[in-house]
Amino acid sequence: MTNYKSGFVTLLGRPNVGKSTLINKLIGEKITITSPVAQTTRNKLKGILTTKFGQIIFVDTPGVHKPHHLLGEILVKNAKSAINGVDMVVLVLDSSVEPGRGDEYIKDFLVANKTEFIVALNKWDLVNKEFKSLRLDQYRKVFGNSKNFQIVSASEGDGCSELIDIILNFLPIGPMLYEEETICDQPLDNLLADLVREQVLINTREEVPHSVAVNIEKIKEIKRDKGKNFTAILATIIVERTSQKGILIGKKGSMLKTIGQSARSNMKKLINGPVHLELFVKVVPNWRKKESKLMELGYEVDY
Numbered sequence: 001m002t003n004y005k006s007g008f009v010t011l012l013g014r015p016n017v018g019k020s021t022l023i024n025k026l027i028g029e030k031i032t033i034t035s036p037v038a039q040t041t042r043n044k045l046k047g048i049l050t051t052k053f054g055q056i057i058f059v060d061t062p063g064v065h066k067p068h069h070l071l072g073e074i075l076v077k078n079a080k081s082a083i084n085g086v087d088m089v090v091l092v093l094d095s096s097v098e099p100g101r102g103d104e105y106i107k108d109f110l111v112a113n114k115t116e117f118i119v120a121l122n123k124w125d126l127v128n129k130e131f132k133s134l135r136l137d138q139y140r141k142v143f144g145n146s147k148n149f150q151i152v153s154a155s156e157g158d159g160c161s162e163l164i165d166i167i168l169n170f171l172p173i174g175p176m177l178y179e180e181e182t183i184c185d186q187p188l189d190n191l192l193a194d195l196v197r198e199q200v201l202i203n204t205r206e207e208v209p210h211s212v213a214v215n216i217e218k219i220k221e222i223k224r225d226k227g228k229n230f231t232a233i234l235a236t237i238i239v240e241r242t243s244q245k246g247i248l249i250g251k252k253g254s255m256l257k258t259i260g261q262s263a264r265s266n267m268k269k270l271i272n273g274p275v276h277l278e279l280f281v282k283v284v285p286n287w288r289k290k291e292s293k294l295m296e297l298g299y300e301v302d303y
């Protein structure tokens, strides 16, 4: 008789608490987009972790794209769709700040829905030594003293293997649902596009906001008789306004170069081989309003 565990797990939490960073760390490959700008997660991503003891399928949640006064309502709406069909939830909290209403909303919602959840208190590395015990008390007051409360630092990796053990403990007994070597069910071009979009957000911050999309036009394996083979990737960054195109290209192309270099370096890690990346910027006015364009770019319009 086998005790193998498997199941679907979703990470819930306010924007920017580190959900994507945590999934990446738990799985050990860069598969989701992370940036210091809130609301970077667009599509639901699954990252798959297979261990000797079980298989955890992580479902990422979309970020919040609505004005602040709606935040509570939207968090709950997102939470509702995210918990659909999952076995358990990891509630991710940002310990570098005090517990907030948004965190409580989600907890109350989970309790009301009788959803199994554990707490991952993230960004512990950012809490000053002398404040650590106070901060822990503040969070325990709101989120309870249960043993299913794990302190982690997603960027450092601290507490992650303990978190995996807690999750596996919670999951039901079940078979391996994906082949052992699968880490993500997203097509490669989505992952590559996200790596470019991530660098646009990191490097331009508020100047080029969320009205940016990336389309992977071509991925080609180039075989060379002499020297190494490489993957050639052609990508277009789509913006809504000419002014945004200017910002993205930068002085003498400097911004586009920076974006391209960083995106390429992450692509190399993802593909596990040399990459040649060519980037173009294209203005498509109001692309967000054009649903066919959205679908062509692979977005799930689910809100």
Ligand SMILES: Nc1nc2c(ncn2[C@@H]2O[C@H](COP(=O)(O)OP(=O)(O)OP(=O)(O)O)[C@@H](O)[C@H]2O)c(=O)[nH]1
Pocket: 013, 014, 015, 016, 017, 018, 019, 020, 021, 022, 033, 034, 035, 036, 037, 038, 039, 040, 041, 062, 063, 064, 122, 123, 124, 125, 126, 152, 153, 154, 155, 156
């Ligand atoms: N110092 C520190 N920074 C972290 C940690 N975890 C995440 N971050 C940073 O916090 C920022 C937000 O992380 P994300 O993983 O994009 O957050 P998210 O919750 O997925 O954000 P949304 O997509 O907006 O929902 C990034 O700059 C991360 O590098 C951590 O444990 N320590």
